[in-house]
Amino acid sequence: MTKYLTSRANAETRPIHLVNQRGLKEWLTGKPVAVRRWLEASAFDAAPGRFTLLPDDxxxxxxxxxxxxxxxxxWACAALPAGLPLGRYRIETDLSADDATAVALGWLLGTYRFDRYKSFESGLSSLVWPKTADQKAALGMAEGISLTRDLINTPAEDMGPAELAEAAKALAKAHKGKFKAIVGEDLLKKNFPSIHAVGRAAEKTPRLIDLKWGTKGPRVTLVGKGVCFDSGGLDLKPAGGMKMMKKDMGGSAHVLGLASIIxxxxxxxxxxxxxxxVENAVSGNAFRPLDVLDTRKGLTVEVGNTDAEGRLVLSDALTEACSEKPDLLIDFATLTGAARVALGTDLPAMFCNNDTVAAMLLRHGELEGDPVWRMPLHQPYRKQLESKVADLSNISNGPYGGAITAALFLEHFVEGATPWVHFDVMAWNLAARPGRPEGGEAMGVRAxxxxxxxxxxxxxxx
Known part of the structure; x- marks a missing residue:
């Protein structure tokens, strides 16, 4: 990816001019007749996303x-690496530092290809770093987003719990952080019973991945749902619902990508x-509907549906996260279809127990062009999680408000004073757009x- 941005122009470097629709007429002032005629013939109107090659003499x-x-x-230039004739280009237009950094990041994201299993014959064009761009910031963001995409795009056969742990270990090593994992039966010994219960049926052993970095400043803890494949368990998904479940570890990919950027x-x-x-698999020792599971916090949970497993594994992780009293706790999860029904596939649902933090998130979503939408932690819906035999159920007793009741379930495992954000994300682009190919995607990470x-x-x- 980094090879597509270079510090030097050469004799063959071609200029890129950025112009909005209001400024097109002014830009044309003094340009050769051939250029004017070419733009007229090609009906170029400077609409966002459109570009045209300019002739020389x-x-x-x-x-x-x-x-x-x-x-x-x-995204102004994100389509250009693949859309332009091969070569080297430079931005001719004067840009602010923020805009130059954004253009460079868009170019980097426009070069992303998931090439682990497939080679691409067509090449990509390169860009000379815009003069005022923050190269470190653009590269760090691009690398984090690319890591998230790569992890999600990798099939479950090659991205099980062990491989996900190796990815976290490699990231920790690259930044001189600390890594450990609690694996298999040790989950029971160390009191992570819900993680063990969900993952015990799979041949690929469940584990809790734990990465630490930094010794100064506020405590920021990220928790990511790492269900590397979700069959639905004994409440088996239909084939259509199971097809894309390699992306059910998308929450873990988000927090690793975000950690990389930080x-x-x-x-x-x-x-x-x-x-x-974990993998949510089917075998003779799979957890069952109406089983009652223990959790690290001590609450008991009746299993209303084995396909609502993400919140079960997150419950133990959130309890552990709160043991250190973090100044900020954020979790990402591909948790509910209800969030997609409410907001569609592009807009992450964001729940937050702190209005100041929520306002900051919404503002940065606007600033970064990475919107999120706040959903309510509507407390009266808590009663929908009541169970007659346990402290609570892992599903609500009705068909409505599923994203909210899932968030409320998680809230049971967050200490009340801890500022907490929960993201319910799709983690997947259903269709390609410039810089955002079909497949795994980081959503809400920039915000x-x-x-x-x-x-x-x-x-x-x-």
């Missing part, structure tokens, strides 16, 4: 004209990442990083 390519929306510079930026935080990594950066700058208090 030798009947070759003299440059590129790109239509942009100045409020969304991130560590690359060397934010002054005491970071911890917890990932309950969350911006919020964490501000949270740290304010001293770690909400």
């Amino acid at each position: 030798k009947k070759g390519i003299g440059g590129v004209l790109v239509g942009v929306d100045e409020t969304d510079m991130l 560590m690359a930026a060397k934010l002054p935080v005491r970071l911890r990442v917890l990932i309950p990594a 969350t990083y911006g919020m964490i950066k501000e949270f740290v700058a304010q001293g770690g208090s909400a």
Whole structure:
């Protein structure tokens, strides 16, 4: 990915001009007649996302004209690495530091390809770093997002609990962090009974992944759902519902990608990442509907449906996360279809028990062009999780408000004073757009990083 941004132009480097629809007429002032006629013939109107090649006086390519929306510079050039004739390009337009960094990041994301199993014959064009771009910030963000995408895109056969742990271990090693994992029967010895119960039926052993980094600053803890494949358990999913379940570890991919960005930026935080990594499989010792499971917190949970397993493994991880009294606790999970029904596939559902943190997240979602939508932790719905034989059920007693009741279930395992954010994400692009190919996707990560950066700058208090 980094090879597609370079520090040097050469004699063959072609200019890229960025122009919005209002400024097109002014840009054309003084341009050669041939350029004017070419744009007229090609009906180029500088609409965002459109671009056209410009002729030179030798009947070759003299440059590129790109239509942009100045409020969304991130994706302005994301289609160009694959869409332009192979070569080296430079941004000719003067840009602010923020816009230059956004354009560079968009270019990097536009070069992303999941090539683990398939080689791509067509090449990609490279860009000279825009003059005022923050190269470190763009590279760190691109690498974190690419890590998230790669982990989600990898099939479950090659991305089980052990492989997910290896990815976390490699990330910790790269940034001189600490890594450990509690594996198999040790989950019971160390009192993580729900993680063990969900994962015990699979040949691939369940585990709790634990990464730590940083010694100064506020405690920021990230928890990610790591269900590496979800068959639904004994409440087996239909084939259509099971097809994309390699992405059910998308929450873990999000927190590892976000951790990568935080560590690359060397934010002054005491970071911890917890990932309950399991497969929800079917075998003779699979947990069953109406079983009552123990949890690390001591609450008992009746299993209303074995396909609501993500919240079970998260319950133990959230309890452990709160044991250190973090200043900020954030979890990511591909938790409910109800969130997708409510908000569609592109917009992450965000639940938060702290209005200040929620407002910061919403603001950074707007600033970064990475929107999230706050959903309510509507307390009267808690009664829908009541069980006659246990402290609570893992599903509600009705068909409505499923994303809310799932969040309320998780809230039982969060200490009341801990500022907590829960993301219910799709983690997948159903269709390709510039810089956002079909497949695994990081959703809400840029907004969350911006919020964490501000949270740290304010001293770690909400």
